[in-house]
Amino acid sequence: MPTERERLLQHLAPTSNSPIGLEISRAEGVYMFDPSGRRYLDLIAGISVSNVGHRHPKVVEAIKTQADKHLHLMVYGEYVQSPQIRFANELTEVLPPNLNSVYFVNSGSEAVEGAIKLARKATARKGLICFENAYHGSSNGALSLMGNEEFKHPFYPLLPETSTIRHNNFDDLKAITKETAAVFLETIQGEAGIRVPSADFMQALRKQCNDTGALLVLDEIQCGFGRTGKMFAFEHFDIVPDILLLAKGMGGGMPIGAFIASKELMSTLSHNPILGHITTFGGHPVSCAAGSACLSVIRENDLAQEAERKGQLFRKLLTNNEVREIRGKGLMLAVQLRDSEQLFAAIDRCIENGIVTDWFLFCDSAMRIAPPLTISEEEIAEACRIINESI
Numbered sequence: 001m002p003t004e005r006e007r008l009l010q011h012l013a014p015t016s017n018s019p020i021g022l023e024i025s026r027a028e029g030v031y032m033f034d035p036s037g038r039r040y041l042d043l044i045a046g047i048s049v050s051n052v053g054h055r056h057p058k059v060v061e062a063i064k065t066q067a068d069k070h071l072h073l074m075v076y077g078e079y080v081q082s083p084q085i086r087f088a089n090e091l092t093e094v095l096p097p098n099l100n101s102v103y104f105v106n107s108g109s110e111a112v113e114g115a116i117k118l119a120r121k122a123t124a125r126k127g128l129i130c131f132e133n134a135y136h137g138s139s140n141g142a143l144s145l146m147g148n149e150e151f152k153h154p155f156y157p158l159l160p161e162t163s164t165i166r167h168n169n170f171d172d173l174k175a176i177t178k179e180t181a182a183v184f185l186e187t188i189q190g191e192a193g194i195r196v197p198s199a200d201f202m203q204a205l206r207k208q209c210n211d212t213g214a215l216l217v218l219d220e221i222q223c224g225f226g227r228t229g230k231m232f233a234f235e236h237f238d239i240v241p242d243i244l245l246l247a248k249g250m251g252g253g254m255p256i257g258a259f260i261a262s263k264e265l266m267s268t269l270s271h272n273p274i275l276g277h278i279t280t281f282g283g284h285p286v287s288c289a290a291g292s293a294c295l296s297v298i299r300e301n302d303l304a305q306e307a308e309r310k311g312q313l314f315r316k317l318l319t320n321n322e323v324r325e326i327r328g329k330g331l332m333l334a335v336q337l338r339d340s341e342q343l344f345a346a347i348d349r350c351i352e353n354g355i356v357t358d359w360f361l362f363c364d365s366a367m368r369i370a371p372p373l374t375i376s377e378e379e380i381a382e383a384c385r386i387i388n389e390s391i
């Protein structure tokens with residue numbers, strides 16, 4: 001009989017020849033457990049998804065309560081479904097006044113796709129600008145905004161009239177013109193290996209968008225919901241986007257995403273043609289119920305503030321001399337090592353010692369540190385001890 005691990009690649013389409021292949025049968029808080037009961041401390045939270053930990057009791061309760069009422073009823077936007085309305089209201093409460101209209105989708109990539117369509121229709125312009133080493137998703141539109149040729153190359157032709165500029169580079173802002181519909185930027189770049197722009201750059205970017213009428217779209221799919229020490233990472237830079245993209249940590253472990261803009265901007269999607277942007281499952285009632293519970297856990301427990309404090313603790317305790325640099329904010333960190341060989345050996349040893357971490361799509365020499373924001377100080381100390389030893 002083949003093991004579950006061997007069966008992984010039998011009928012499940014692969015994404016690489018070397019999946020991590022950990023077999024996890026249960027997860028709780030910051031821990032995941034294999035079938036023998038061995039536990040792993042999760043330092044990546046399913047790539048910034050489980051911000052409130054795995055199976056947070058309030059999230060699980062909300063899921064069960066909603067499942068007892070109804071599951072899918074109708075395509076997005078037609079019926080009054082209270083979990084959607086409640087969650088949209090709660091999201092707008094924690095956002096600036098211009099971000100008051102929430103379009104729910106199922107994933108990060110779909111949020112990007114919706115924003116591309118919204119920006120082009122609302123501005124009647126075509127140009128889209130993204131940044132070097134940007135990752136916005138794998139669907140065709142999102143891939144068109146990827147700042148890495150190697151990953152895009154086999155999939156051309158992608159969307160026309162897209163261009164890539166350098167991150168944190170003031171000169172390149174000149175590429176944003178009156179032809180530009182929108183500029184897409186991860187507020188803090190994730191797969192680039194965690195790159196934090198300067199506040200001056202973010203303000204100059206906002207100003208260039210204002211001056212040219214280009215819409216500023218901030219992708220907080222990875223950096224939102226408390227991860228960087230603020231509820232949303234744009235709060236670090238004293239700017240507000242025209243369109244905000246959310247997913248991942250939004251549903252407390254359930255699939256959901258959103259693009260959020262002003263009512264005025266968003267209304268352009270509802271006419272000429274009507275139903276120009278629709279989704280069957282977007283804003284699934286169970287995901288919205290989970291999202292509401294997740295947001296209240298983040299707010300009630302000040303998890304954003306906790307992320308800031310706990311990120312500092314990681315920085316203090318990761319003392320191995322081989323660590324070249326620690327980049328990031330809050331609990332969105334990249335630990336820069338010498339090269340990929342050193343990193344992969346360290347990651348293997350961490351996993352052998354019960355700590356799950358990984359690398360970044362466009363930076364395979366830095367270790368990802370993005371645990372649930374609920375991780376305790378003792379757990380951080382234990383993780384850092386093992387990482388220091390593993391390096």
Ligand code: PMP
Binds near residue numbers: 047110138222
């Ligand atoms: N944007 C960013 C910044 C991301 O990190 C990701 C996923 N890693 C996406 C978009 C795409 O999200 P999804 O995988 O849910 O489509």
